[in-house]
Amino acid sequence: MVSRDEIKHLGWLSRLELTEEEISKYALQIEKIIGYLDKLDSISLSEIEPIRSKKNISELRKDRIQPFKGDPLLSSKYRKDGFIKGPRLS
Amino acid sequence: MNQEFSAEEYISQILERIEKVDDKINAFIIVDSNGALEKARLIDKKVRNGEHAKDVGSLAGVAIGIKDNICTKGLRTTCASKMLQDYVPPYDATVIKKLKDDGAIVVGKLNLDEFAMGSTTEFSMYGSTRNPWNTSYVPGGSSGGSGASVAASECAISLGSDTGGSVRCPASFCSVVGLKPTYGRVSRFGLISYANSLEQIGPIGKTVSDVVMVMNSISGMDNNDQTTVDGETPKYSLQSNGNIRVGLLKEMVEGADPEISKCVYSAMDLFSNLGCRCEETSMKSIEYALASYYTIAMAESSSNLARYDNIRYGFDLSPDNYECNAYFAKVRSNFGQEVKRRIITGSYVLSSGYYGKYYLKAQKVRAILKQEIVSLLKTFDVLIGPTMPVLPFKFGEKIDDPLKMYMIDIDTVVANLTGIPSISIPAGFSKNLPIGLQIMAGEFQEQILFNAALLFESSANVQRSPDL
């Protein structure tokens, strides 16, 4: 059972402003989806370990400077005195 | 490069074609006419100056469309989302750089489901793309623009991205060839992440040889992507090798609509007649694949999309006078419905106490699927089945039932979960709607895949270009 409160909480964790209508709709839809994902409970999994790709430390990036030649701030609209403007902290 | 037909003439024709048909198809978000023509002129100049073919490039002058979740320097890249409405990347994705180095010409950016989340391209801020075979029907997704544009001859080849079937699905629905390479074969640097442990950039073309040509350009180890695999970059060739052991995945065929199953059985017969050893086989754990896929994909996407807070890039909404959490929440309410659904569900499965129940289990299921596939591929060189369990359907048919929509990925997700390469090739039609055959091979065995695909293609002779 995925409750409206849970959806509200998850909306908060993900910083998504949701309308009351959305909360109700998602509660129903996501409950169905989670119900389907619960299928994972029905397979025996204790013996197996997840696979991850592996690399040796020698294959990693060398500590050599390579400054970026382009303009990373190309799409940054909100600036002041070289800083990026963000919303105020609470 | 045909000397009688210049690159500029060719590109002009392409641009004309786009102008003529894209109103009906809506495959393109942006068309870069000026950039494309300029590049074409440059190539013509090089050819006139007698430059050697290899300096002009193996893909010299070829018109290519790029799914709009792949970064192109200086050219707006939106992921069909308001959250990146005004985003202009300051860098090229590695695949773009490679294609440009080989002389290919980017004609524009192609429509997709927002942030690659969807199977029909109905979830785009720029409206749906339409299936060139019947414009009342969906082209597939999420790389709908990539599939439709090639089918409608708006470009010669296109790039899409495939996380759970997003290249193969539109290839199947639009009767073209689409490949998901082995995970780690092609660099993801510049691919805007949806689910990073599952996705690969893949080419779409009218024929297998087109796809091979692009793969020879874009494959290889990249220092900008630590998940690409070390070793020599392979050069794929066109071989029509008849000695292939083919395994038909029973569960996939039985789960598909009858017309599709029929088509796949015919395909199997064709392989037999061409001298291949064919046999029906089974993959027991496949019933858990979809649950595993969506758990992992949604979890990863909920984190990958966190960076979209409109502070460094996005759309017009100044942060002045907002408190920061309120700003983030307001800005991010501009994601579409499907994206929001996945972010919330993804946060759910990762939230405190649920990690072991969902994400970890899903990763373990991946390991089981991998074990099974590896074992099957000892007996068979390739595994085949339908790409999609259903024929292309009309707009709006599945959009109100998310789970119903997710179900159509049931045959494609296995390749993403296990990392193996998979290609969809045109196999036939039913009710004038395309059916795709899916062929899978072992990790990094793209050459075997291409051999099988080429063998089938040369005999099957299925129509690739609709009348538009």
Add this chain to the structure above:
Amino acid sequence: MLSGIKIGLEIHCQLTYLQTKLFCPCYSDYRFKTPNSNICPICYGHPGTLPLLNKDALEHASLLSNALGCKIPNEIIFYRKNYFYPDLPKNFQLTQYNAYGITSIGVDGKLEYGTDTTKSARIRRIQLEEDPGRLVYEDNSMGSNSFYTLIDYNRAGVSLVEIVTEPDFTTPKDVRIFLNKITSIVEHLRICDTRLEGAVRCDANVSIGEGKKVEIKNIGSFKEVEKALSYEITRQKTMSSREIEIKAETRHWDDARKITKQARVKETEEDYRYFPEPDIPTIVLENSFLLALKRKMPELPDERRRRFITTYELGDHVSQVLLDNKDLADFFESAIAIYPSPKAIANWIVSDLIKFINADDHNRSERNHHRSTSISGLKIEAKHIAELAKLVDQNIISRTTAKGFINQMIKTGEMPSQLLQKTNASKIDDKNIILDAIEIVFRDEKSAVNDARQNSKATNFLLGKIIHLTKGKVDPKIALDLINKKLFESA
């Protein structure tokens, strides 16, 4: 009756000796640069970019794990810690996490500290993670009056190593001693230049008896930690004596008012939704790597201290003081390389030079970060102390004069011999006055006078007497000349 003060620490050290950031090839040295000029698509969080793990960062962090007696796992994994904050370009931090398996760069270590070797603290874990950007507030205060926040991402992505201890400390003083040792260790390992502003930070947690644990954040420097802890312990004791319950919470250290206050935003169990970073593979650290690492370990403070005691015969306390600050220990060894008198030189440093260094600490954080071979920006170098010790040993100057010279040298950087010449200009060079002094000494030290004809040591002895008699004012050269003349004229 209060029992059981328990203090635990979370120490962050920047890996300042790396050239580049943890996940991209931008400069790791971000200080004093124009805002947002030291960034690239990766550390600025552009869509489509992927983290590129820095090989040397793993090495530097591994050295620290070894030094703190930690076990290094054979497989290392990075995790995402998901939360939203304006200084976080991706709205998640790449870090390490051991709840689903031991995969951080070090676990289960132990460090002894203090001269009393029964004191030790257990190291729960060591992890690598990235620094966020820096926030500046519109009206320059951490106030809710500001209309917006200003963000500088130059620091975003710089490598941090975090040391988490068990709550094994019982007094703020012990914490200070421990932190001094950590400082010395990271300096000796050459992984962190602790003099750089913001290079080391420390959060602490404190509980008393059955009371809940209180976290203290925003402590600006190691020096502030002792004060913050003392304050907090007093606060908790007061509450306890009034039977007020101590809640588990996070508090911020207010440096200006020297108090801890409740964090304005309730840091309730933020659900960080940790999961392994898919873009970074599991890193395999083979046994050959770990063995090679052990061989690469530089001399650690404890080893060096033991060497000072055995080889140079220095006392426990003196050795400890020298090793508390790597600069001092280096300075000492440079000085004795010039003039091999370890005990004397050590004493000069520990008794006299040290007060100037401690006074200068206050200026250190504001100074520029150029590293010098001398001590933290003071003009005095090893050669100064070496010569000073030599002149005193040779009785050419008295200890009092020498102490005075130190004051001068700090300011002007002149060598003791230069200062000596200057003072000699105002010295007594009137032969008659000197001859008078010689007369007196020769009369009082008859046996020395006899010895002096054979033995120059005795001559020095006489000179010393004359210097003493004239209160250091006599010019030693002239006096020595006259002594010799007098010695040998009667021969």
